[in-house]
Amino acid sequence: MIINFYKNNGMDEMNFNQKFQIMNLINHLNPDLSLIKISDTIEDPLYYIHEYKINIKLINYNKTLYNVKIPTFITKSDLYSIAQTYRAFDFTNILLVHNNNILNKDETPINNISNNDIIIMVEDRYYPDETYYNSIIENKNSDEIIRVTLIDSTLDLCGIMHINFNFPSDITLSQMFKAIYLKFGRDNRDLTFLNCSDFHYEKLKDKFSGNFGTISVSIHDGILGGIFNVYGKRIILKNDGNLFSIGTLNSNKKLKNDLEMQVGKKIKKLYIDGVEVDLVQEKSLASLGIQEGSYNLNFELTEYL
Numbered sequence: 001m002i003i004n005f006y007k008n009n010g011m012d013e014m015n016f017n018q019k020f021q022i023m024n025l026i027n028h029l030n031p032d033l034s035l036i037k038i039s040d041t042i043e044d045p046l047y048y049i050h051e052y053k054i055n056i057k058l059i060n061y062n063k064t065l066y067n068v069k070i071p072t073f074i075t076k077s078d079l080y081s082i083a084q085t086y087r088a089f090d091f092t093n094i095l096l097v098h099n100n101n102i103l104n105k106d107e108t109p110i111n112n113i114s115n116n117d118i119i120i121m122v123e124d125r126y127y128p129d130e131t132y133y134n135s136i137i138e139n140k141n142s143d144e145i146i147r148v149t150l151i152d153s154t155l156d157l158c159g160i161m162h163i164n165f166n167f168p169s170d171i172t173l174s175q176m177f178k179a180i181y182l183k184f185g186r187d188n189r190d191l192t193f194l195n196c197s198d199f200h201y202e203k204l205k206d207k208f209s210g211n212f213g214t215i216s217v218s219i220h221d222g223i224l225g226g227i228f229n230v231y232g233k234r235i236i237l238k239n240d241g242n243l244f245s246i247g248t249l250n251s252n253k254k255l256k257n258d259l260e261m262q263v264g265k266k267i268k269k270l271y272i273d274g275v276e277v278d279l280v281q282e283k284s285l286a287s288l289g290i291q292e293g294s295y296n297l298n299f300e301l302t303e304y305l
Contacts, residue, residue, distance in 0.1 A: 024127035140168035233292030
């Protein structure tokens, strides 16, 4: 089922023929806790919900453990929405594993999860692996080698990064991409080859003149959740053709703050389907009777931020 999770997200190199990937996946599912980095703080993302909570220990791709407080009334789908905050990267899809069982992303309760239980977060990313790169070098059909230099275009001139690779000249760009992706545990979501992305089947010797080549890359390292997190079921709010998205377990304060950031003004009053939203005490939107679905949004504005 975990292999299917990778396959369904286009990560075909995670399969039973890739021994290094499988070994690292197994180690991730059975972590050596002495090697785990533990976050210093106890997280309470739904701090404005004052019902009974338990602590869960979330371990992500980077082997970082987060102690996270969650209300016991939430569903597994809600848990997924909360867990996404603690991904190693903001763009990965996740699968949650508890006591060697996959937690389905559905509306069933979390009553089988106990206080201080460990939940492993599987993210659709490869583990860094030089096997494919080494096989290209070992099985080369030509002695002609091209040195390819990656230059990170996202850094300024003082901090620019150069990484050199030696590749056989007769391999294709797509083979080169695959070798680099696997070597660093990256993919096209966070490592973009800027000046050769449209030439996947061209050979290196046809792309680069001489024995040297330069490729500019854009590297996106990802960020932990934050302002974009949607906790609980998704709510779509419509105002004069504009759409705003938030979750049922997010708070009225977050909704107000997000809207103020987007419209550039302070919000005095806020209405959802004609009903004024209490903005005095911070509460979840669900506790205010706002459930999953689409609503009309209106607000009264004051001065600029």
